Amino acid sequence: MGASVIESSEFIKVLSDGSVERFTPERAPPSLDLYNGYKCKDVTIDPLKAITARIFIPSTAATTMLPVLVYFHGGGFCIGSTTWLGYHHFLGDLSATSESIILSVDYRLAPENRLPIAYEDCYTSLIWLSQQKPTDSWLQNADLSRVFLSGDSAGGNIAHHVALRAIRDQECPVRIIGIIPIHPYFGSEKRTELETRKGSTDEVRSNDMFWRLSIPEGLNRDYDGCNLEQMKVSMSEWSRFPNVLVFVAELDFLKERGVTYAEFLKKKGVKKVKLVETKDEKHVFHVFRPDSEPTRLLQKQMNDFIHSV
Template sequence: MSIVAEAPGYIQVFSDGSVNRFAPEIAHASTKSSVKYKSKDIIIDASKPVTARMFLPDIPASLDQLPVLVYFHGGGFCIGSTTWLGYHIFLGDLSVASQSIILSIDYRLAPENKLPIAYDDCYSSLDWLSRNVNSEPWLEKADLSRVFLSGDSAGGNIAHQVAVKAIQNKAFPVTLRGLLLIHPYFGSQRRTELELADGSAGDVAMNDMFWRLSLPEGSNRDYYGCNFEKAELSTAEWHRFPDVVVYLAGLDFLKEKGVMYAEFLQKKNVKEVKLVEAEGETHVYHVFHPESEATRLLQMQMSEFIDSL
């Protein structure tokens, strides 16, 4: 049995189809509000399974309702979890900074579960939200007219796809106000300038490997889930697309695609599209350094975007 795909320290895929994942340090949920927020794990769909971690900030008595932010973790669709320590700290602190309820989704991973399974799993979390708003105590002050989607890397990709699916559903039960995409992970068959540049071979090979593991059999990088230009929305549907902010990292190999995504939305006349860049920072720095000055700034910027809508 040989290794056919590997991201050292994160995942190994073997010739018989088995997968070995290496989890970094994880955090356990706690309903004790010792750091200005509390957290708990919930089941979205036991049959798949899809789970989530919910973060609830200490709520001032003066606040009647809180926005809800649904977050999708990154990891090339193949690794990652809301239980990872970096995600737990980042999202817990973000719930406090933004005074929002955060629902962080653990969707099924590729290559065992290829796309579009991750999209379907994450979309189902919004159905769970609408069904449980009157029965889940932590959603007592949830304002489903102010729901935001966010995620980093592959999770940013998922946030876009969930928004597309929601726009296509005229009976969608919540109101999406905005998308906050952090270093989103997109691709296409046509190579970008950065992908063709000297010194990019290693990054290109790693990206291609994750796409190969996650795309449906017989698909290439022009699959709609990879190439955002393949989205099938009408002009009227694009006009209903929520406001979008794309966060970039100056040293991120995926920065170019993030800029192209924003330009694509602007051409589709999406109401509001913003780009915010963290100069000198690397891909998903907020996960690896959740208490850094750059991460605190990102949390403040995200909070301001949420407050503005």
């Protein structure tokens, strides 16, 4: 008798024998040839833990020191990859637009690797970055005193937690000066207005499933990786938190969570927090439509932030 399905959505199926089947869209291979003002290659951050990444560099990389943006993909901590076609084109174009080096990290996924493993893997990428800079020609012009963390959905959540780890690690080898969460993914046992609205049943069910699969077993959505109010952060740590640019989308089921995140940071005394709303767009539209005008605007706004800090 075969394994039965214990969790299921259009994106993921978890079977009773522990195996997982994931939605896999079209992928893009790396290209060492210059294309649209950038080129990219794949690297291994930790072969023992299967942490990999894709580096994007702009055509200007050989001539000047460049800021570094470390990007964490979304997918409810359970699906996603920097190799997905949408991420590849969005980040490649962003590298060229912002004239920045981008390290896009493929961390280990839940439910096989529950939180906080994604946070640990992504923080490891910062250590790797500093260790590889002296020997990797693609990183020789990386300015590790101007590092930004970004990510969409779950990746926005990861960017927040990696920033906190960098603040707490007195030996962190890079200087994070800004984070750019796009449609960040937080939660709590308490429902938002959108989550209780008539017609939201399917979205709530899917959202709950991803949290159920990703948080440590035995805990609920008030886990401190999920619920902002449960995070134990001192005022001294908040005072050292980097500048933040938060993006939300008008038609996103998770919009309230992003707005609450920006307000939460301001309340904690984070010096510079800006909230930008994209009208008439849904969750992670930039991944599904990387060539659209709203995505181009998003890239320009990210570029302006990167070069204003």
